[in-house]
Amino acid sequence: MIILAQFTPNQNFKYALMMETTPFNLPNPIPKQYVAFIDVLGFSDLVYKSQHVQLEQYFQTVTEILSEMKRENQKIQSLNISDSIILITPDDLNGLKRLIRAVRKIQRKLMFKNILIRGAVSYGEAFFDDAHNIIVGKGYIRAYQLEAEAIYPRVIIDPSIISHLAMDRTELMDSLNKSEQFNSHSNYIFRHNASTNIENDAIFIDYAYALKEEDTKISPLITTVYNNIKKNLYSDQKFYAKYNWLRNYFVGCITQSLQLTADKSRISVLKDWIRKFERL
Known part of the structure; x- marks a missing residue:
């Protein structure tokens, strides 16, 4: 909900005066x-x-x-x-x-x-x-x-x-x-x-x-995105293309991140997330 600011009569007068006296120069x-x-x-x-x-x-x-x-x-x-x-x-x-x-x-x-x-x-x-x-x-x-x-x-x-x-x-x-x-x-x-x-x-x-951390922890955003896709992907045809693209995008990004890390714990977690996204 948008809440509009409330002004006193004196404030309204000052604002109106400012708008009248401040020229617009393009x-x-x-x-x-x-x-x-x-x-x-x-x-x-x-x-x-x-x-x-x-x-x-x-x-x-x-x-x-x-x-x-x-x-x-x-x-x-x-x-x-x-x-x-x-x-x-x-x-x-x-x-x-x-x-x-x-x-x-x-x-x-x-x-x-x-x-x-x-x-x-x-x-x-x-x-x-x-x-x-x-x-x-x-x-x-x-x-x-x-x-x-x-x-x-x-x-x-x-x-x-x-x-x-x-x-x-x-x-x-x-x-x-x-x-x-x-x-x-x-x-x-x-x-x-x-x-x-x-x-x-x-x-x-x-x-x-920008949402992936550099250690074995994975950004909580991935969980948020996964749950959002899971909830909406098959809810209505008008949403399918949007959420299918989002799924493929995150699979691609996680896959690229997997290719850049040597940390075994991180590799395991990333592979698990790829499987979860691909199953959707």
Whole structure:
């Protein structure tokens, strides 16, 4: 449930006066930036079925993450409108990395609440006026349009970003996946290989790798995801493709993690999880 702030008459007058006296200035040209547009899957069902707890968890989680980014001055502009989250960062490789890192954090935090998201990261003209809550630009529109093309619970990367950075796909993957922010088991972008049983139809943010710990313990998120898939995979045909993709994605990620570890205890646990996911 969205709770609107309550203002005293004096506060209302001051807010109205501020809106009247604060001019809106659209820069010309509009700066080119990276934009992420994220949408919550199944949000209308949460609203119509009055899933108060999950709705409250969604808004609380997103509010906390966006507030944390502002406190840490991460140079990320953000806007949350109902089931949509918009993030904007400056036009440089570090800006793109910050944006992807923020998206991954939102993905994993919401997955712990059994809330799946879909979205896209694009590049182009984008301007956000925080004082007036106005967002405009071709980059924003492009990210909004691409979100539907993600299809599954993932956030895809606009292929035009590769051209913008004057790279090929391999160079982009190497640039993003070798960040000092993450260890060898972690990637910004998902790497397809022979062990992944999902179609190589898009470049997307790899949010499962960030959720595996480096010792014999396995992230509790895997249990959460497994139970969520088990509950929904065969509940309705309209959910099947989404949860089948999620199952295959996690099987692929766990398999890749298995190939990178020599710890016998971890190998045993990972093999057990692969068997459990594949049996679904």
